[in-house]
Amino acid sequence: MRKVYHRIIQISGNVITVESADIPYASLAEVTSSRGTSLAQVIRLEGPRVSLQVFAGSRGISTDSQVRFLGRPMQVSSSDALLGRIFTGSGAPRDRGPRIEDDLIEVGGPSVNPTRRIIPRRMIRTGVPMIDLFNSLVESQKLPIFSVAGEPYNPLLARIAMQAEVDMILFGGMGLKYDDYLFFRNTLEEHGALSRSVLFVHTAADPVVECLLVPDLTLAVAEHFAVNGKRVLVLLTDMTNFCDALKEISITMEQIPSNRGYPGDLYSQLAARYEKAVDFETAGSITILSVTTMPGDDITHPVPDNTGYITEGQFYLRNGRIEPFGSLSRLKQLVNGSTRDDHRALMDTMIRLYADYRESLEKQAMGFRMSAWDDKLLKYGALFEERMMDLDVNIPLENALDLGWKTLAECFEPRETGIKTDLLQEFWPHAESPVDKE
Amino acid sequence: MATTTQSRDPSAARKTGSVSGVNGNMVTVAFDTAVTQNEVAYICVGEARLKSEVIRVRGNAADLQVFENTRDIRVGDRVEFTGDLLSVELGPGLLGRVFDGLQNPLPRLAEQAGAFLQRGLYLYPLDQDTEWDFTPRVKTGAILKAGDMVGTVPEGIFEHRIMVPFGWSEEWRVTWIAEAGPHKLSDAIAGLTNGVEERTVTLVQRWPVKVPITAYLEKRLPSEPLVTQQRIIDTFFPVAKGGTFCTPGPFGAGKTVLQHALARYSEVDVVVVAACGERAGEVVEILREYPHLEDPRTGRSLMDRTVIICNTSSMPVAAREASIYTSVTIAEYYRQMGLNCLLLADSTSRWAQAVREMSGRLEEIPGEEAFPAYLESLIAGFYERAGLTVLNDGTRGSVTIGGAVSPAGGNFEEPVTQATLKVVGCFLGLSRERANARRFPSIHPLESWSKYPSIANARDLARAGAVLRRGNEVDQMMKVVGEEGTQLEDFTTYLKSEFLDAVYLQQNTFDENDGATSAERQRYCFHKVIEVLEGAFDFKDKSEARAFFQQLRQHFIDWNYTAWGSLEFEEAEHRIDAELKRGAGAPVAAVA
Ligand SMILES: Nc1ncnc2c1ncn2[C@@H]1O[C@H](COP(=O)(O)OP(=O)(O)OP(=O)(O)O)[C@@H](O)[C@H]1O
């Protein structure tokens, strides 16, 4: 029997303090107040004083509320029975199913020994040309979608997840609007993907601090299945809410903030989660796709900034499109050399020409005279945006490549593209010989 | 099964204490004997003993930074103090190894614990069973000082010096020395006396990582270029053997790719790669590729000259702080053998952040962005460990330090970048604009600087610098008045600066030939570039000028992609020369 305490000596923010002995650091307790029972975690030991972070928040907790120490760290079930189920940020069922408490594993476990990692080598196809063709997603990559609030980042995330060929989807929602939660659940259901998914959902209506657990729960389960050979896709949205919860706790604990109120260990906290992305030599993999909303569209804001330093590139969502500039998949070169011979050359050329188009557009806006070349670029830019950047376009990589050639051919002479002759000969969409008679 | 699991600190602990508080990775310990600042202690949690370091003592309480996750520690848990400062083992067999920040051999950890790191598992860093072929280099009766060579063992292509331990003060007389033959690390190979006590020397010695090794005669001013084979560095912003440089840049600017290129192509003897708080995946690239890459200077695997200290971002933060010191100590050790060593740290900002986290837990008065007030002196102290040294026997060795810096928001006005700029000899600023424009390496040619001598001559450099600056001015102007409003002469200068950028400053790291340009080739090609910059061309109009430089650029880039001295190299050069002749006659005398 665990000892129960009835004397809370301090309540500050979402942190409460009791006096007790022999409590393991980072272990859990249950705090019961008039409002119900919440999990809490030990975040500081000082002699007899034990400070706990209460996940459901401290509202309604009184000095004589009951604190029961569980003597163990946060755990989550790793049972196959999780599949198809939806849980809250503290691991309780959110659907009508039963609690699952078998095969418990600890969350926030140690990192993978770097020498046991391998260089990733498999592409994840998404059907989105801006990803597949221009910034290929690679299995075991960690990649956020950077975007301002109001952009269709959740539909994009859901779409990639539905399209990706993976064994399992692990969903972690943080501060989700209830509608967004329903949207994800319904999308998974409609595509018959719910039965291979597990959802941990913290909604905007739930206590703020509870979202802190979501990435750890999600990734612990993902890791368990990856070690057992599954190729797991983890979706985390919105990591900015996670960071804001970290900020709240650190301010309560009177930590000195480093940057705009965020704690100095924000980088390490984010890295501990994102670095769970891995490809095992003889087992499965974890790929992490997340959403990071950028307050004020400011990429230098501490959350996107620290994230960018950790992840392997980012998709920059703006005006409903994935921006070719600012978006980057740092692992793309590991896979796009072995898709089709023209992939890399076409990727480089189309982006370069699109950059030239943007310049012409700027010149046009400033009232400078448009040359014949500018006119070609303007035509090309419009087609590019319509055929490649529109998020409604959903085609396999090969079709996207063919469409790329078609677009080039509609706008330019072969030699104006600067593509190597042998590729032109093979791919330029003309009945007769593509290379100009010189 | 490998079973040599000997703990690094076989401690019959002299002193003990007990845990009185836990806050993140800081543990407060009550003790009642003497405790030394920075000594190593172990916190006993169940079966595990967690390594930690004393970082503050107040009254009868010591604050420890724990090199592990502190989960499950309880008030009252036993703590064993070792009396030893945090140290590394220095001996033959370090080269080619991969260690964590505390010098645990990562591959052997994986053999023991599997895919995941295991808390409290520490292994001896070197192979204790290997026999090294020892050759004595002194005779009985010789008088030696700390750092003097006693003998050597071959390690790869080097004569690995076995030296009088660096901490032994005053003079020592050799009372006996082992004969030539195979010896294991811990074998005594010589006896030395200072008249008071007799000590033995083995193939290995320990050294506390936070103390610089100074068993040499003197430091000299770094003056000899360290050839990195990166054109923009060697020609424009050179690094010197024994010097220091930093590469700050926002995320994605190319810091890591540049460091990898430096690790691979720099003309030095030993490279220590410190993967400090960055992505594990990036280290994997080195781990998997280097064993298969040949070091053209030696014909052996690149791994044979490389030591990797890998404490990536999700590994314990306090060990990340230590990893920087572990790395520089290993570099200093090889410098003592008369070798040129290069330490590449990616990223020093993560180290500074580890320091900041601890400082916050200690509730020290914070400075800017919550970094502690002593940040500057810590950074200075680290870079001060670089240097060109004259050893006791007159030979020279060097440690060159290059640190990546990851400034918050990509803004160089932040404390770590600023403190670093105060102490380094060369600043290679990576720019987001250049990276976005795919102009790699994205070192900014107008903002970077170096205090070290270039491989090119000063006059040519001044010439090229002037073209870059003027070209930039014209570019800015054109943004306002458009191409139409720009003079042909100015426009030509602009095209020249773009040409210099495209064919010389930019370099394709991933190309076998373009990726590395020898000093000789750089001088040769730079000369040709200068010829173009000084050329007085007589163009009809701007489009002719543009077409000319486009063509010339293509030829030059083709030239860069050829192997030095090959037939293709000569052919490409002929095409350039022919193009230059065509471009309104051969270059006329320099434009004043
Ligand atoms: N020299 C180069 N040639 C070609 N591409 C490069 C070069 N340098 C960088 N890149 C591109 O930029 C990407 C990011 O580079 P890198 O990982 O070195 O950035 P970084 O500055 O280390 O970023 P972070 O601070 O996030 O670690 C690479 O994945 C690559 O696509």
Ligand SMILES: [Mg+2]
């Ligand atoms: Mg990097």
